[in-house]
Amino acid sequence: MASPSHGHFPSRPIEDSAECAGASSRDGIPVIDLDILLNGDAQEQSRAIRDLGRACEDWGFFMVINHGVPEALQEAVMEACKELYSLPREEKADYIAAGPKDPIRIGTGLFYSDVDDAVCRRDYLKMIAHPEFHCPAKPANLREITMEYSIRTRELLLELAQAISKSLELDGGRVSDALNLESCFQILVGNNYPPYAGSDRVMGISAHSDHGLLTLLFQNGVDGLEVNHNGQWLLAKPLPGSLFIITGDQLEIVSNGRYKAVVHRALVRGEQTRMSFVSMIGPCLDAIVEPVQELARSAPQGMEFRGIKYRDYMEHQQSSRINKKAALDIVRVQHNILTCEGTPNN
Numbered sequence: 001m002a003s004p005s006h007g008h009f010p011s012r013p014i015e016d017s018a019e020c021a022g023a024s025s026r027d028g029i030p031v032i033d034l035d036i037l038l039n040g041d042a043q044e045q046s047r048a049i050r051d052l053g054r055a056c057e058d059w060g061f062f063m064v065i066n067h068g069v070p071e072a073l074q075e076a077v078m079e080a081c082k083e084l085y086s087l088p089r090e091e092k093a094d095y096i097a098a099g100p101k102d103p104i105r106i107g108t109g110l111f112y113s114d115v116d117d118a119v120c121r122r123d124y125l126k127m128i129a130h131p132e133f134h135c136p137a138k139p140a141n142l143r144e145i146t147m148e149y150s151i152r153t154r155e156l157l158l159e160l161a162q163a164i165s166k167s168l169e170l171d172g173g174r175v176s177d178a179l180n181l182e183s184c185f186q187i188l189v190g191n192n193y194p195p196y197a198g199s200d201r202v203m204g205i206s207a208h209s210d211h212g213l214l215t216l217l218f219q220n221g222v223d224g225l226e227v228n229h230n231g232q233w234l235l236a237k238p239l240p241g242s243l244f245i246i247t248g249d250q251l252e253i254v255s256n257g258r259y260k261a262v263v264h265r266a267l268v269r270g271e272q273t274r275m276s277f278v279s280m281i282g283p284c285l286d287a288i289v290e291p292v293q294e295l296a297r298s299a300p301q302g303m304e305f306r307g308i309k310y311r312d313y314m315e316h317q318q319s320s321r322i323n324k325k326a327a328l329d330i331v332r333v334q335h336n337i338l339t340c341e342g343t344p345n346n
C-alpha cells in the first residue's frame, strides 16, 4: 500500500465544490473545503477559517470535502471490517473477552437506553491507534489498511485542530500545545448495525457526545447518523466524497464552552446493514485539559470548566451510562448555585 502522503490532493475533486465550499449542504450542514483551508490564498484561507469557527460554534458538526483520504482506502477499510465481523467467534475470542481498558475490543453492544427509550444494538471493533498502534491479527490485511487510514486521518484531524485554534483567534499551535496533540490519543471504531425494520424502539447508538476532541466518520452508503441541532434531530446525508466531522467534549472544554460537543446517535432501519467507521483523536492521555487561559480571561463568567486529566475524563465517561453530554457535568463550573440566602454564590 502506498505510503501516506503529506500533501493534500482531493481524493475525488468535488465538481460543485465551489458551490459547497464554506457553504452548506441542502440540509444546512456546514461544508468545509480542506484544500482551500490549507492551500487557498490568504483571503480564501481566512474565510474558510471563519466558516470553520462558525461550524464548530453553531453545529459542532460539518462535512469536509477535498480532504485527501482516498476513496479506495475507505472502501478497503470497510471490506476488511466486513471480513473481521464474519470471522468465526473463536478467532476473535481474546478481543471479545477484553475489557474497556484493553487496546483492542470486539463486541456487541446490546442495552436499553432510557435516554431514547430504545434498545440499542451494534457490533463493534475498537482499536487504539496512537500513541501505539494496535490491531487484531486477522484478517491479514486489516493492520496495513487501518494503519494507513489512522495516519492519514490523524494528519487531517491535526490540521483541522490547527485551523480551529486560529478560528478561536489563537495561534495555530495553541490548542495542539495545550493538549499535547503530538502524543494524541487516537482510537478507530468500526460499527456494524444489522438491519431492523420492526420498531422505532430499536437503534444503533443512543444520544451521546464523544469524549475526545474531533471525530471523523464515514459510512457504507446507508444513512443513519442523526445530529442534534438546535434541539431537533437531523439525519446527516453526506455529500459524495465527503467525510463527517463531529466535535467532542475536549473541544468544548478547551474552548471554554464556545464550541459545543454535538450530541448524535445512530438509527437502524430498513433492510440494509449499516456500517460506519470512526477515527477519533483526543488529547495526550496525561494532558490536563482545561479552558485555554486567553479564552477564559475574556469570557464574561471566566472559566466554564475545571481541569481534568484526559485519561480520567475518558474513564469517567466510559464507566457512565450513555446519556447525551452528562459526562461533562463533572468538570462544569456551576456559576449560579443559590446560597441559603438566595444569592448567587460565585
Ligand SMILES: O=C(O)CCC(=O)C(=O)O
Pocket (backbone or CB within 6 Å): 189, 191, 204, 205, 210, 217, 224, 225, 264, 265, 266, 275, 276, 278
Ligand atoms: O455509526 C454512527 O453513525 C455513529 C457512531 C458513533 O456515534 C460512535 O461510534 O460513537
